Structures are given as C-alpha cells and as structure tokens.
Amino acid sequence: MANILLKPVELLGRSLTISWQTFVLFTEELGRIMLLLCSTIKQLILPPLELKNTFKQVVEIGIKSLPVVLITAVFTGMVLALQSYTGFKRFNAEVMVGTVVALSITRELGPVLTGLIVAGRAGAAMAAELGTMRVTEQIDALETLATNPVKYLIVPRFIAGTIILPSLTVIADIIGIIGGFFVTVTVLGANSSVYWRRTWDYLETSDIYNGLIKACFFGASIAIISCYKGFYTSGGAEGVGKATTGAVVLSSMTILISDYFLSAWLFK
Amino acid sequence: MIEIVDLYKAFGRNHVLRGANLKIEKGESMVVIGGSGSGKSVLIKHIIGTLKPDSGSILIDGADIAKLSENELYETRKRFGMLFQMAALFDSMKVWENVAFALMRHGKLKEKDAKEIASEKLRMVGLIGVEDIMPSELSGGMKKRVGLARAIAHSPEILLYDEPTTGLDPIMADAINDLIIEMKQKLSVTSVAITHDMHSAYKIADRIAMLYEGRIIATGTPDEIKNTDNATVRQFITGSAVGPIKIEGVTA
Ligand SMILES: Nc1ncnc2c1ncn2[C@@H]1O[C@H](COP(=O)(O)OP(=O)(O)O)[C@@H](O)[C@H]1O
Ligand SMILES: [Mg+2]
Numbered sequence: 001m002a003n004i005l006l007k008p009v010e011l012l013g014r015s016l017t018i019s020w021q022t023f024v025l026f027t028e029e030l031g032r033i034m035l036l037l038c039s040t041i042k043q044l045i046l047p048p049l050e051l052k053n054t055f056k057q058v059v060e061i062g063i064k065s066l067p068v069v070l071i072t073a074v075f076t077g078m079v080l081a082l083q084s085y086t087g088f089k090r091f092n093a094e095v096m097v098g099t100v101v102a103l104s105i106t107r108e109l110g111p112v113l114t115g116l117i118v119a120g121r122a123g124a125a126m127a128a129e130l131g132t133m134r135v136t137e138q139i140d141a142l143e144t145l146a147t148n149p150v151k152y153l154i155v156p157r158f159i160a161g162t163i164i165l166p167s168l169t170v171i172a173d174i175i176g177i178i179g180g181f182f183v184t185v186t187v188l189g190a191n192s193s194v195y196w197r198r199t200w201d202y203l204e205t206s207d208i209y210n211g212l213i214k215a216c217f218f219g220a221s222i223a224i225i226s227c228y229k230g231f232y233t234s235g236g237a238e239g240v241g242k243a244t245t246g247a248v249v250l251s252s253m254t255i256l257i258s259d260y261f262l263s264a265w266l267f268k
Numbered sequence: 269m270i271e272i273v274d275l276y277k278a279f280g281r282n283h284v285l286r287g288a289n290l291k292i293e294k295g296e297s298m299v300v301i302g303g304s305g306s307g308k309s310v311l312i313k314h315i316i317g318t319l320k321p322d323s324g325s326i327l328i329d330g331a332d333i334a335k336l337s338e339n340e341l342y343e344t345r346k347r348f349g350m351l352f353q354m355a356a357l358f359d360s361m362k363v364w365e366n367v368a369f370a371l372m373r374h375g376k377l378k379e380k381d382a383k384e385i386a387s388e389k390l391r392m393v394g395l396i397g398v399e400d401i402m403p404s405e406l407s408g409g410m411k412k413r414v415g416l417a418r419a420i421a422h423s424p425e426i427l428l429y430d431e432p433t434t435g436l437d438p439i440m441a442d443a444i445n446d447l448i449i450e451m452k453q454k455l456s457v458t459s460v461a462i463t464h465d466m467h468s469a470y471k472i473a474d475r476i477a478m479l480y481e482g483r484i485i486a487t488g489t490p491d492e493i494k495n496t497d498n499a500t501v502r503q504f505i506t507g508s509a510v511g512p513i514k515i516e517g518v519t520a
Contacts, residue, residue, distance in 0.1 A: 137356035143318045144428075145370045145418075146345040148338075 033228045040158050040224065043151040050156045057160035061122040065168060068117045073172035076109055077101055077179030085188050094190060098198035101180035106207045107267065110173040112259055115218035118165055119251035123226035126157055127247035130230025131240035154227045158220065165219030166212040210266040217262060222251045269294050270315060275324035277310055284310050286482030292460055297452050299469040300462045302479035308462035311479060312428050315460060316348050317341050346374065349419030350428040355411035357403035363414050364399035370422040389417040393447055409440040416447060420455065427451060429461035433468045445471045466505050478504060
C-alpha cells in the first residue's frame, strides 16, 4: 500500500529534479552565451575591421536564405489574404484585407518567419562550420597563428547576421504584401485601388521599423547562439551534428519567445 | 628556453597532468613520448598557451605564458609554429592561402608577394605546383607537409609537432622525419615533438622525455632511453603488453 503511494511522489520528485537540472544547465549556457557576446562586442570594437570576412558572410547568409525567404513570404501573404478575405466576408469587412495583410506581415510574420528561416539555413551552417573547425583543430590553428578566433570567425558572422536579417525582412515585407495583393485582386476579384488604399491608410512607419528592430535582434541572436554552439563543439562528427541541431532549436526558441516580449515592449 | 614547472591540468574529474616538469634548451629537439590519451597534446597546447594550467607555470625565456595579457600572448605566439596531428588546414582556403595566412594577416604583405613566399616554403617541404589546390584534395602526407609549410612560413624560433608521423605509411613517415631534421638544421629552431612512434623519436630527438600518469617520468638522450632500467619506459619503448603500464579498460 505504502509503495503505491510512494511511487507517484517519487516520480514527481524525480521529474522536479530533472526540470531543475535542465533549468540550471540552461542558465549556465545562457551565461556562457552572454560571455561570448561580450568578447564578440569587445573584438568588434577593436581594430582592425574584418571587412573582407564580414562581406563574405553577408553574401553567404543572404544567398543561402533569400530563395526560401521569397517563397515563404509570397505564400504567407497569399494565404493571409485568402483567409482574412473569406473570414471577413462574414461580417462584410473584406475591404480590410489589405490592412490585415500589411500589419501582420510588417509587425509579425516578416521578421519572425525570416528569422526562423535564417536560423534553419544560416544558423545551422554557422554551427556546423565552426563545429567542424573546432573538432579538426582549425580553431587551435588560428590561435597558434596569432589570430583571435572570436575576432576572425565570430565577429563577421555577428555583424552579418545583425544587418542581413532586417534586409531580408524588408524584402519579405514587400513580397508578402504583393502576394496578398495578387490573391485579393486577381483570385478573389477585389478592387485593387481599395486594397492599396487600405494598406497605406493604416500602415504606420513605426510598424515597419519596429518590425525591423525585432529582425535586428533576431539576427544577432541567431548569430551568437549558432557561433556559440559551433565554437564550443566537442566530441567529433557526432558533436558537430549535435551542435547544429542545438543551434537551430535554441535560435528558433529564442526568436519565438523574445518576439512576444519585444512586441509587448515595442508596439505599445 | 622552455621550462614547464609543476604543471597540473584536469578536465572535470579527468586529471590529465599531475605535476609535469620539463626543461627544453634553446636549439634542442625534444621528443615527448607517451601512450594514447596520456596527455601529450594537452601538454603541447599548454606550451603555446591555447590551454591554461590549473596550477604550475610554462616559462618561455623566463616569461610565464599563462600570465601574459591577451596582446602579449598573441605576440609571443608569433615566435611559434605548430604542426597539428591532422594538419588542421583551413579547408575554406587554397593551399597557398593556408601557408601565407600569418604573413598576410600580420605582415601586411601584398597577395603576390605572400604567394611567392608560400611557394618557397612549399618547395622547402617538397611540394611543387600545389598552390591553388584546396586542402581536401590532398593526401594525408601532403596535408602534413602543407601544415609544416604553414608552421614555418613566419620564420618561428620554436616549432611544435603533434604526432607528425601518426597515420602515415612508414615511408611517408620517414620522409616527414627527414623534414623535421632538415627544419632544425636549416632554421636552427627549438623543437618539441610528441609522438608514440619510437622509430621517429629516436631519429629526430636530441633528448626524449616520457609522459606517464601526468608526470615526466624519465628524460635522456635516445641512447640513454634505449638502455634505461626504468621498467615503465622499457615497456613502452619495446611495445610490450606486459609490464607496469596498465592498459585502460583491461584488467590483467
Ligand atoms: N579540451 C578538452 N576537454 C576535455 N578533455 C580533454 C580535452 N583535451 C584533452 N582531453 C582529455 O585529456 C586526455 C589526454 O588527451 P590528449 O592530450 O589528447 O592525449 P594524447 O596523449 O593522445 O595526445 C584525454 O583523456 C582527453 O579526453
Ligand atoms: Mg594527441
């Protein structure tokens, strides 16, 4: 009898312990990411500038992510228009479709979806590349060649991530709105000048630039998290795999969670 | 002169170095021998300061490398060249860019001049016409040669070799041994090599030191080591499974 009662208690205790341990590990990891961020910022400020490497990363991340960003943005705009049109029709508010598409894309879906795509493409690539360099001792080799690996490897990726994500988001915003327009006007047969008027009348510049501020933050987070995961890889090829998935998962979580708080703070 | 004094290093509960002491004279070729996982790479990484000791010190001409500021450490590193176990070539760069890396980064050389010096260093290690190849297209022995060319490109005073012959066929291994001897004669560098290849150790060493259970348990010239009465060293150099050295995970 006592056993039957003890079992759930024991299970509860054990799962609490595991949750606590996970929390402690997470906090430790967060602390180490912050430390890496600090030394990245320090190396960013110190001359010389890593212009060549930064430019290379911008091109790399941009090209890797652009096609997927374009496809995602256009279809997101299209489905948004479709859903809100058919939904709003129930209370004769179809004219608001342009507004809904523009606000949802610029404030929310543009930055978040672009962030998730960049996390999956470029974040994974950063973690895999740095992880491979770590386990094959290329990072040690940089050190022995009197080159600070944070400056040489992480600073360019950090700058590139921070500037490329808002740039991709601008493109996603434009393409998304065009996608919404296309569906509303050509597929659903609504009036095109009404769509545009409704888009511009209610869209404020703050919607756009607050969305871009979020994108900057997401870009910086993806870069520093993915570089962290790659830079501290251990355990050979398997370790590189773990670092890569870890980078994508943690970056994506960070985007989704911080998005709520950033939105609450930016869009009062 | 390199002096390792009472060096301790642990990774978690794994106490790798436990009071290692070793002195390496200027111009000398020192070979540290020891089993796989005995901490040879950890020891050599302390010499160039990519690992920091838990306690003890590493003195390079009297200056403790663990106590240098970041700038001083990077300045000191310019006096070193290191060949890694798997060569550790930058796989995103061409062979010549690997070799010229330090020259272009610190020497501010023009690309054309740097490439010329890279070709010259590559010739020194017996490679011709590989400048524009990517490292992934090279064989293991060639990678090590490129790694060596990269290590000597900035004319260092001290060369470190992490298992220079491991993973090479015997002929290629001996060619690398010859290169190491040639480097020492031509460049009059101080060198520290770590290896478990006794053939290579006898060939390239002025003195040999054995690392065992975190300490240097014996040092001597190759002849002294060959004729040692230390049972542990004897077992290692003769390559016998029977003796005081415990094989990890195996109970006798
Ligand atoms: N960066 C590190 N983190 C944790 N453990 C390490 C690290 N480097 C080496 N070790 C451990 O130290 C021991 C000695 O490794 P190493 O010096 O590479 O041996 P070897 O003599 O074969 O070169 C091994 O048990 C290894 O797992
Ligand atoms: Mg080793």
